[in-house]
Amino acid sequence: QKEVEQNSGPLSVPEGAIASLNCTYSDRGSQSFFWYRQYSGKSPELIMFIYSNGDKEDGRFTAQLNKASQYVSLLIRDSQPSDSATYLCAVPYGGSQGNLIFGKGTKLSVKP
Amino acid sequence: DTAVSQTPKYLVTQMGNDKSIKCEQNLGHDTMYWYKQDSKKFLKIMFSYNNKELIINETVPNRFSPKSPDKAHLNLHINSLELGDSAVYFCASSRRTLNEQFFGPGTRLTVL
Numbered sequence: 001q002k003e004v005e006q007n008s009g010p011l012s013v014p015e016g017a018i019a020s021l022n023c024t025y026s027d028r029g030s031q032s033f034f035w036y037r038q039y040s041g042k043s044p045e046l047i048m049f050i051y052s053n054g055d056k057e058d059g060r061f062t063a064q065l066n067k068a069s070q071y072v073s074l075l076i077r078d079s080q081p082s083d084s085a086t087y088l089c090a091v092p093y094g095g096s097q098g099n100l101i102f103g104k105g106t107k108l109s110v111k112p
Numbered sequence: 113d114t115a116v117s118q119t120p121k122y123l124v125t126q127m128g129n130d131k132s133i134k135c136e137q138n139l140g141h142d143t144m145y146w147y148k149q150d151s152k153k154f155l156k157i158m159f160s161y162n163n164k165e166l167i168i169n170e171t172v173p174n175r176f177s178p179k180s181p182d183k184a185h186l187n188l189h190i191n192s193l194e195l196g197d198s199a200v201y202f203c204a205s206s207r208r209t210l211n212e213q214f215f216g217p218g219t220r221l222t223v224l
Contacts, residue, residue, distance in 0.1 A: 034212055043202055043215040044155065086153065090213075099145070099168050100213065102155040 004091050006103035014111050019076040021106050023089030026070070033065060033072045034090040034100065044088055044102075048074060079110040115139050116216035118203050124222045125193055133188045133219045135203030143167075144186035145204040145213065146178060155202070161186050162208075193223045 003026040013019045025033075032051045036044040050056045050063040050072065062075040072091075076083055086105040093101055116137045125131055137144060146158040159178040160168045166178065175191045190197060203216040 038153075043218050046212050046214065049212050088155065099157050099160055101157075104152075104154050 004089055004101050004103040006087075006089050006106050008104055009107040010109050011106055012109045012111060013079050015079060015081060017079050017110075019079045019083065019108055019110070021074040021076075021087050021089075021108065022071060023073065023091075023103055024071045025089075025091040027091065027093050028067075028070065030091045030093065032092055033063070035061075035063060035072075035074045036088040036090060036102075038086045038088060038105065040085070076108075079108075081110045081112050084108055084110050116203055116205055116214050118201075118216040118219050120219060121217065122220050122222075124224065126224055127193055127195060129193050130189070130191045131193060131221070132190070133201055133203075133221075135186050135188070135216055137184055137203075137205040137214075137216075139205055139207075139214065141205035141207050141214075142183065143206045143208060143211075144180070145206075146186065146188050147202040147204060147215075148172075149200045149202060149218075151199070158201075159186075159188075190221075193221075195223050197221060198223045 005024045035048040037047050038044045048063040050065045053065050056063045060077045064073045086107045088105045089103040090100040119134045143162045145160045147155050149155045158172050161180045164180045177189045180186045200218045200220050202218045204213040206213040
């Protein structure tokens with residue numbers, strides 16, 4: 001069974017701190033990994049994707065991938081109250097005709 | 113311009129009724145999806161279509177049927193609605209399978 005695990009939170013951090021969100025996956029064959037942000041009552045919005053081991057930075061966001069340990073993380077630097085949302089990790093499965101499995105999401109709360 | 117659009121945004125109906133939700137994307141993507149997000153916020157794939165062909169049909173009741181008149185549209189028809197069908201339904205699209213997906217605004221379905 002393909003699984004994507006996330007700590008549901010809530011994760012609470014003070015404004016300006018680094019928020020660290022983690023995700024583990026079961027399919028060793030997965031090659032690409034996606035992070036989505038979902039505000040309450042809104043649709044998921046893609047914020048990062050990563051294919052290679054190591055770090056990928058985009059503004060205040062850094063995705064980290066470790067395929068050997070089967071985890072992917074998202075760091076948010078200088079967290080802002082506007083970052084308060086649920087963050088969903090998504091991992092593909094099923095080969096070339098496959099699809100994404102989403103984790104249950106981690107709810108992040110950034111306190112002013 | 114809206115990339116992925118859905119109608120209606122809200123749908124309230126009685127048990128046993130039949131209803132449809134429409135989805136359109138103007139991104140030129142080849143693959144479209146339907147997801148269900150339940151009250152616990154778990155986002156689960158229902159169907160995906162690639163070039164008008166169903167490529168994944170997850171274990172959803174056969175009361176749910178996707179219909180794709182062309183590559184830009186994927187509608188969801190639901191027969192004999194049940195209380196447990198109440199959820200938010202998201203349409204999404206991607207350039208190809210396993211690529212990053214872009215979501216529509218969602219349709220909140222309430223079955224009374």
